[in-house]
Amino acid sequence: MTPLRRILIVGGGTAGWMAACALNQAVRLGGTRVELVESDAIGTVGVGEATVPSIRQFNQDIGLDEATFMKATQGTFKLGIEFRDWRAVGTRFFHGFGDTVVNTGPFSTLNHWLVARDLVGDAAGEFDAYHMAAVMAHAGRFTVPETDPRSPYHYFSYAYHFDAGLYARLLRTKAEREGVVRHEGRITGTNLDPETGFIRGVRLEDGRDLLADLFIDCSGFVSLLADKVLGEPFLDYSHWLPVDRAWAVPCAGHGPLLPYTRATALEGGWQWRIPLQHRTGNGYVFSSAHVSEDEARARLLDGLDGAALDEPRLLRFKTGRRQRFWARNCVAIGLSSGFVEPLESTSISLIQGGITRLIGLLPDQGFNPALAAEYNRIQALEFDRIRDFIIMHYALNGRDDTAFWRERRSMALPDSLAERIETFRETGHVVLLNEETFVTPSWQALFVGLGLIPTRRDPLMAVQKREDIVETLRLRRNSLAQAASRLPTHADFIARHCRAGA
Known part of the structure; x- marks a missing residue:
């Protein structure tokens, strides 16, 4: 050797x-x-860049301290992604990082929520309300997770924007x-x-x-x-994922410093919003077969929160x-x-x-x-597998206002994704293979957020009293909301621990 x-x-x-x-x-x-x-x-x-939580392990493995990294890259924390206008214009849902308190088996948060929804309808709340990352994000709050599984701050993870x-x-x-x-x-x-x-x-x-x-x-x-x-x-992959262009431009920060990425569905693709300490990153990812480059550029600039800090930059890709x-x-x-x-x-x-x-x-x-x-x-x-996860966002969209979205909903899917969707639609189970980047809570968040509700309930749920399920969820939802309210704002947390210099 x-x-x-x-x-x-x-x-x-x-x-x-x-x-x-x-x-x-x-x-x-x-x-x-x-x-x-x-x-x-x-x-x-x-x-x-916005990232997923695995970046934390990489930085740790190469000996890069988190505070040093955040200060040097003007970084902010990311609890997940808020999706706007994907199910329909005016709707939103959240893909939070980490776990719900219970995510598998008949007593999982999903199974409890489905039964409560059958019983009391909207009074069961949004599925997001049972994920600590989503609750913190909507409140604009942040802290790092705790190791004690008895703590509500244990059941979430985070990544970065930088x-x-x-x-x-x-x-x-x-x-x-x-x-x-x-x-x-x-x-x-x-x-x-x-x-x-x-x-x-x-x-x-x-x-x-x-x-x-x-x-x-x-x-x-x-x-x-x-x-x-x-x-x-x-x-x-472009017959499934036909977006092939992106305009990108930074703008001045505006409003509270949010601990999440925002992805907003537009006519021929979607727009990202990534908040950093010194600016906000924006981009319109689009299909040039459905929206011209000039139209997309104008649409992006028209939707900025603050003044553009540079000329938009066009990226072409496949x-x-x-x-x-x-x-x-x-x-x-x-x-x-x-x-x-x-x-x-x-x-x-x-x-x-x-x-x-x-x-x-x-x-x-x-x-x-x-x-x-x-x-x-x-x-x-x-x-x-990542390809399938991304395709699913488009395949389950609920929009009917442009050809782009109608075509995405009617396209033939990879067999691996079609089988996973049908299994969830029928049973509520998420079928995972080894070494998946996105695991059960992520698939659940997207399936439910996009409106895919399983047709039947886990039969083992029958052993639980229906009124107990509703009350358990009510207490859990209130507990998470109260826990989030006790945290510092995202901006305050950064100011205390990792604010970048001028």
């Missing part, structure tokens, strides 16, 4: 510097060098301080081994050759190595993934590996998963093909 001598990351940005920090920590004691090449002349896609450019800068500083070597320059060519087809090196515009054993392609949508050099096929993420001695991570539109803020989660799995399956110079096969299997499953 001969360890890798050098790993070269092609491209910086969020993906490149996340890979640099994590890989360097994993291999530096074994003598493997981690290097990164990027060009200041090539911009990155990052327009401001400036992606500032995050990459923070990671770069950390990586270089810990020994990662950065090369400045534009890649103009590659050297392939004539027998194996492995990449042996890349050539820069100034004539330098950078050699390595393993290459990580973090070059964004251009996919310099995986696509342009190795020609790895791209599996297109949803899908590589057939293989690891081909020969090259692993694609980030946008070079694929893109599932940003509706559930999964881009950084997919980067993190790709890095973590690579570290667990890191090859030596022998490059056992079984390692690449396993990596590709798991990555494909993660992409496809």
Whole structure:
């Protein structure tokens, strides 16, 4: 077994510097060098990021303190996503992070709520009212979870909003301080081994050759190595997810600092709102087959909470993934590996998963093909399961005002998603496989929020007295509301613990 001598990351940005920090920590004691090449002349896609809770584990693993991270990136906390106008114009529901007090079995919060709804109708309250993250979010409050399961503050999780450019800068500083070597320059060519087809090196515009054993392609949508050099096929998701453009623009902050992302359904797609400490990020993700670029730009600017701080930036993309993420001695991570539109803020989660799995399956110079096969299997499953979760938002929409939404509701679904929807519709059960990014509470929140109510109740609910169920839920709903009211506002919590400098 001969360890890798050098790993070269092609491209910086969020993906490149996340890979640099994590890989360097994993291999530096074994003598493997981690290097990164990027060009200041090539911009990155990052327009401001919302994330899912797994980012907290990544930062912890690389030794990045939360307060330091929040101050450096102008970050705020994210308890979930509020969806407006998806079921119908004027409606809203919340996808909160974490758990309800009980989420499985006949005594689950969902089963209790369904029975109470049958008995007392609207008096049972919204399903959101039984999820601590949603209750805190609607109240504009925040704290970190407690470890004691007897506490109402135990049953939720959180992620972050932050400036992606500032995050990459923070990671770069950390990586270089810990020994990662950065090369400045534009890649103009590659050297392939004539027998194996492995990449042996890349050539820069100034004539330098950078050699390595393993290459990580973090070059964004251009996919310099995986696509342009190795020609790895791209599996297109756009027949299910036809949005292919996004206008993005920051605006001045306005009103209270909210601890959640907002996703508002519009005529040909949806608009995001991501609050940071120093500004608010906004974007309109849309289908160019249904809304023109000029119309979408005007619609975005018309819907801002505050004054625009820059000219809107147009991003063009196609949803899908590589057939293989690891081909020969090259692993694609980030946008070079694929893109599932940003509706559930999964881009950084997919980067993190790709890095973590690579570290667990890191090859030596022998490059056992079984390692690449396993990596590709798991990555494909993660992409496809996230794909299904995103498609479900569109497939169950209740809007009838534009062709875009009517077409989404009538489209043929992947079998894996169609079966999951029908199982929930019939039984209220969420069928999960191993290593799912989104688990039972997330699927329940979206199913119920979009109006999919199971047709039958768990038969074991019959052993419970109906009046006890209604009273139990009433007490739980009141307890969560009271617990949220005792917390500091989101802005106050940040001011006390992690306010960024000017």
